[in-house]
Amino acid sequence: MMDWIYAGLGLIILLLAGDVLVKGAVNLSLRLGIPALIVSLTIVAFGTSAPELLIAIEAIADQAPGIAMGNVVGSNTANILLVLGVPAIMTGLKSSECNIRKTYIYMILATFIFIGASFAGPLTWVHGVGLLIVLAYVLTDQAREVLRHRKSGQSCMPCCSDADVEDVEGADADMQGWKIGLYLMLGLIGLPLGASLLVDGAVNIARTFGISEAVIGLTLVAVGTSLPELATTVMAALRRQADVALGNVIGSNMFNLLAIIGVASIIGDIPVDQQFLRFDLWVMLGASLILAPFVFLRWNITRGWGFVLCGLYAAYIGSILI
Numbered sequence: 673m674m675d676w677i678y679a680g681l682g683l684i685i686l687l688l689a690g691d692v693l694v695k696g697a698v699n700l701s702l703r704l705g706i707p708a709l710i711v712s713l714t715i716v717a718f719g720t721s722a723p724e725l726l727i728a729i730e731a732i733a734d735q736a737p738g739i740a741m742g743n744v745v746g747s748n749t750a751n752i753l754l755v756l757g758v759p760a761i762m763t764g765l766k767s768s769e770c771n772i773r774k775t776y777i778y779m780i781l782a783t784f785i786f787i788g789a790s791f792a793g794p795l796t797w798v799h800g801v802g803l804l805i806v807l808a809y810v811l812t813d814q815a816r817e818v819l820r821h822r823k824s825g826q827s828c829m830p831c832c833s834d835a836d837v838e839d840v841e842g843a844d845a846d847m848q849g850w851k852i853g854l855y856l857m858l859g860l861i862g863l864p865l866g867a868s869l870l871v872d873g874a875v876n877i878a879r880t881f882g883i884s885e886a887v888i889g890l891t892l893v894a895v896g897t898s899l900p901e902l903a904t905t906v907m908a909a910l911r912r913q914a915d916v917a918l919g920n921v922i923g924s925n926m927f928n929l930l931a932i933i934g935v936a937s938i939i940g941d942i943p944v945d946q947q948f949l950r951f952d953l954w955v956m957l958g959a960s961l962i963l964a965p966f967v968f969l970r971w972n973i974t975r976g977w978g979f980v981l982c983g984l985y986a987a988y989i990g991s992i993l994i
């Protein structure tokens with residue numbers, strides 16, 4: 673019971689710490705004069721991935737790399753099938769309103785690169801450097817793309833996000849300096865604490881019930897770290913602004929593959945369990961390819977599609993737990 677309490681408490685601390693760290697970092701960067709565009713494409717993206725990153729680092733330190741790998745693979749699958757499926761059931765997602773083809777292609781390429789690296793595993797610092805180089809290229813190219821769209825006066829960005837300060841996640845023009853400092857401190861303290869509690873609890877749960885670390889990472893940890901994305905898309909759906917959800921999920925998945933695994937594999941080698949090579953990596957790829965008609969044919973993700981996505985996710989979870 674205490675292991676479940678530790679895992680739950682760690683998850684709550686992790687999510688809260690990640691949120692306040694993003695707010696603090698964004699407002700500090702804007703106050704220092706860093707352009708809102710750069711903040712949006714780097715600090716916010718990395719900040720919202722901080723829980724996954726800390727979990728990966730903590731898992732490697734605790735000799736439980738299966739949790740690190742499972743968290744990324746499971747989160748990417750959950751982001752597409754669950755995080756898009758639930759709000760689609762509620763109100764539908766107007767995914768036809770934004771052109772995110774280029775970002776989607778980058779995500780698919782990142783997925784293939786990640787799968788290729790996994791089969792050549794274990795993932796080492798060499799793979800990590802390669803993934804981070806790909807990420808740097810993608811960020812640079814998308815920054816140029818956004819600037820071109822801004823100059824041409826188009827309102828729909830390739831990443832489905834505006835570069836204006838008021839649209840940067842967590843930006844608050846009236847935030848006082850002491851509050852920025854407090855947010856940064858709480859975030860920097862809370863993230864490693866939450867990650868440690870969650871990973872320790874998850875590892876003990878896995879060992880108690882004879883469940884592999886990979887399965888715990890794919891289920892408990894992955895769903896937990898996908899909760900911020902789920903909450904965001906649900907709120908967007910309720911506000912009838914869910915047209916941006918698809919772009920946000922695609923961007924998050926790309927960061928998980930390139931940034932999280934890239935940094936984690938530099939810190940320590942990540943062996944790849946045969947379960948991932950046989951099944952889970954291909955489920956992640958299949959879920960990613962499901963989005964193709966919604967991206968290229970501009971289909972809306974209707975309630976019917978929402979039930980399909982959630983049903984596929986339930987079947988996937990059932991298959992790895994049975």
